[in-house]
Amino acid sequence: MTTEPQNVRIVITDGAIIPDPKERRIITAWSISFVGALAALVYLCTSRPDPYWRLLQFLPDGIAVTFKVTVLSILCSIPIGLVTGLGRLSRNRLINLVASTYVEVVRGIPLLVQLFYIYYALGRFLKVPDLLAAIIALSVCYGAYMGEVFRAGIDSISKGQTEAARSLGFNRAETMFMVILPQAWRTILPPVGNEFIAMLKDTSLVSIIAVADILRRGREFASESFLYFETYTMIALIYLLITLFLSKGVSIMESRLNYYDRR
Amino acid sequence: MLKKIVLTLAALLVTANVAFAEKTIVVAHDATWPPMEFVDASKNIVGFAVDYTDAMAKEAGFKVVHKNVAWDGIFAGLEAGSYDAIVSSVSITDERKKAMDFSTPYYEVRQALVVPKTTNVTKLDEMKGKTLGGQISTTGYFTIKKTAGVTAKSYDEIGLAMEDLFNGRIDGVVCDDPVAANYALQQEQYAAKMKIAFVIETQEKEFYGIAVKKGNKEVLDLLNKGIAAVQAKGIDKQLRAKWIGR
Numbered sequence: 001m002t003t004e005p006q007n008v009r010i011v012i013t014d015g016a017i018i019p020d021p022k023e024r025r026i027i028t029a030w031s032i033s034f035v036g037a038l039a040a041l042v043y044l045c046t047s048r049p050d051p052y053w054r055l056l057q058f059l060p061d062g063i064a065v066t067f068k069v070t071v072l073s074i075l076c077s078i079p080i081g082l083v084t085g086l087g088r089l090s091r092n093r094l095i096n097l098v099a100s101t102y103v104e105v106v107r108g109i110p111l112l113v114q115l116f117y118i119y120y121a122l123g124r125f126l127k128v129p130d131l132l133a134a135i136i137a138l139s140v141c142y143g144a145y146m147g148e149v150f151r152a153g154i155d156s157i158s159k160g161q162t163e164a165a166r167s168l169g170f171n172r173a174e175t176m177f178m179v180i181l182p183q184a185w186r187t188i189l190p191p192v193g194n195e196f197i198a199m200l201k202d203t204s205l206v207s208i209i210a211v212a213d214i215l216r217r218g219r220e221f222a223s224e225s226f227l228y229f230e231t232y233t234m235i236a237l238i239y240l241l242i243t244l245f246l247s248k249g250v251s252i253m254e255s256r257l258n259y260y261d262r263r
Numbered sequence: 264m265l266k267k268i269v270l271t272l273a274a275l276l277v278t279a280n281v282a283f284a285e286k287t288i289v290v291a292h293d294a295t296w297p298p299m300e301f302v303d304a305s306k307n308i309v310g311f312a313v314d315y316t317d318a319m320a321k322e323a324g325f326k327v328v329h330k331n332v333a334w335d336g337i338f339a340g341l342e343a344g345s346y347d348a349i350v351s352s353v354s355i356t357d358e359r360k361k362a363m364d365f366s367t368p369y370y371e372v373r374q375a376l377v378v379p380k381t382t383n384v385t386k387l388d389e390m391k392g393k394t395l396g397g398q399i400s401t402t403g404y405f406t407i408k409k410t411a412g413v414t415a416k417s418y419d420e421i422g423l424a425m426e427d428l429f430n431g432r433i434d435g436v437v438c439d440d441p442v443a444a445n446y447a448l449q450q451e452q453y454a455a456k457m458k459i460a461f462v463i464e465t466q467e468k469e470f471y472g473i474a475v476k477k478g479n480k481e482v483l484d485l486l487n488k489g490i491a492a493v494q495a496k497g498i499d500k501q502l503r504a505k506w507i508g509r
Contacts, residue, residue, distance in 0.1 A: 120423070123430040124430060208419060210416050216399075216417065219335055220399060224358065226358075226362040
C-alpha cells in the first residue's frame with residue numbers, strides 16, 4: 001500500500017487565538033472571555049473595593065511600563081525582522097548564513113536567560129539602564145521571530161510578480177521594495193500583530209530585572225498586604241483583558257486587509 | 264518466606280514508630296541571604312539560621328527538614344501549608360503579625376545602607392533624588408519606600424540588588440546588617456568597591472522571629488522551647504561567632 005506524502009503542518013502561534021473576522025454570532029469564545037473578564041473585574045471592584053479597587057489604583061504605572069516596553073520593542077524588532085527576513089532570502093551565501101545563524105542562536109536561548117544575560121552578565125561591561133535592557137532583549141529575541149514572519153510573507157508572493165517587475169526594467173531592490181513588499185504587508189501584518197500580543201505577555205518576564213511592570217507592581221502589593229489570591233486574580237484579569245482587546249484589533253485589521261480577497 | 268516478610272514489616276513498623284515519635288517540622292529558608300541562610304558550594308543550605316534551627320531541634324526534641332523556597336511567595340507557601348515554619352531572617356512587624364504567628368525573637372537586626380566607596384553620607388535623608396534598591400517584601404525595601412524623595416527599586420534577590428549597585432546602576436542598597444556586612448566587607452570583589460555607609464537608626468528595635476501559620480500552637484510551642492534552650496545554653500553566641508563574627 002502506498003501512502004500519500006503528508007503535507008500537513010500544524011501552526012500554533014504564541015500570541016493569542018485571533019477571532020475569525022467572518023464570525024457573525026454573538027456568543028463566541030472571545031465574547032465569553034471578554035464579557036466574563038470584564039464582569040469579574042467590575043464585580044470584584046464594586047463588591048470588595050478594599051482590596052480590589054485599591055489594587056487597581058496601584059497598578060496603572062505598571063500597565064504603562066508594560067505597554068511602553070511592548071510598543072518600543074515591537075518598533076525595534078520590525079526593522080530587525082525585515083533585515084533578517086531579507087537576509088534569509090538572500091542569494092549571497094554570507095549574508096544568508098549570518099541571518100540564519102542569528103535566528104538559530106536567538107531562538108535557542110530562552111528569553112528569560114537573554115534578559116539575565118543582557119542585564120546582569122553584560123552589565124559588568126555596559127551599564128545599560130533596566131528599561132533599555134528589557135527593550136534590547138525583547139527586540140533581539142522577537143527580531144528573530146519577525147524575520148521568519150517576513151520571510152514567509154515575502155515567499156508567499158508569486159514569482160510571476162518578480163518576473164514581471166524585472167522584465168519591466170526594475171532592478172532587484174526596486175522590485176523588492178516597490179512591488180513585492182507592498183503586497184507582502186497584507187500577509188505579514190496579522191502575524192506581526194500576533195507577535196505583538198505574544199510579546200506583551202512575555203514582558204512579564206522583565207520584572208526579573210527589576211523593571212516595575214504590571215507583574216512586579218502586583219508582587220510588591222502582595223508582599224506588603226499578603227493578599228496573594230486577590231492580587232494575582234487581578235493581574236491575570238488585566239492581562240487577559242488587554243490580550244483580548246488586542247486580539248480583536250488584529251482580527252479587525254485582518255478583515256480590512258482581506259478586503260480585496262473577499263470579492 | 265511469608266514469615267520473613269511479616270517480621271521485616273513488623274520490625275520496620277516498630278522502628279518507624281520510634282522515628283515518628285519525634286515531630287518533624289518542615290522549615291522554609293530563602294537561601295539567598297548570606298550569612299544567615301544561603302547555599303554553599305556543595306549545594307547544601309547552610310548559615311546561622313540553619314545551624315540555629317538544628318540546635319533548637321536537638322534541644323527541644325524534634326526533627327527538622329530544611330527546604331529552600333524563593334522569598335517572593337514564601338509567606339503564601341506557609342499559608343498554603345507547604346511547610347510548618349519560616350526561618351529565613353523574617354523580621355517581626357505589625358503587618359506580618361496580622362497574617363502569621365511569630366516565635367520569640369531569635370536575633371536583633373538593624374537596617375544598613377550599602378553604598379559605593381566614593382559616596383559620603385551619614386543619614387538616609389541625604390540620599391534624596393537617588394535610587395535605592397532592596398529585596399522585595401523585606402524590611403529593608405519597606406524602609407526605602409518610606410523614605411521621602413528616594414526612588415525605590417525592588418529585586419527578587421538581594422544578590423541581584425548588590426550586583427546592580429556594583430555595576431553602578433543604583434546608588435545604594437538597604438538590607439539587614441549581617442547581610443550588608445557579608446557583601447560589603449567579606450566578598451572580595453564587592454568589598455573593593457562598596458562599603459556600609461551607616462546603620463539606620465530606628466525608634467523601635469527590629470527582631471527576627473520564626474513565622475508559623477496563624478494558630479499553629481503545637482509547632483510554635485516546640486520552637487519557643489527550642490529557642491529558650493539554645494539561648495540558655497549560650498549556643499546562639501557560639502553560632503554568632505561562627506557565622507557573623509562579632
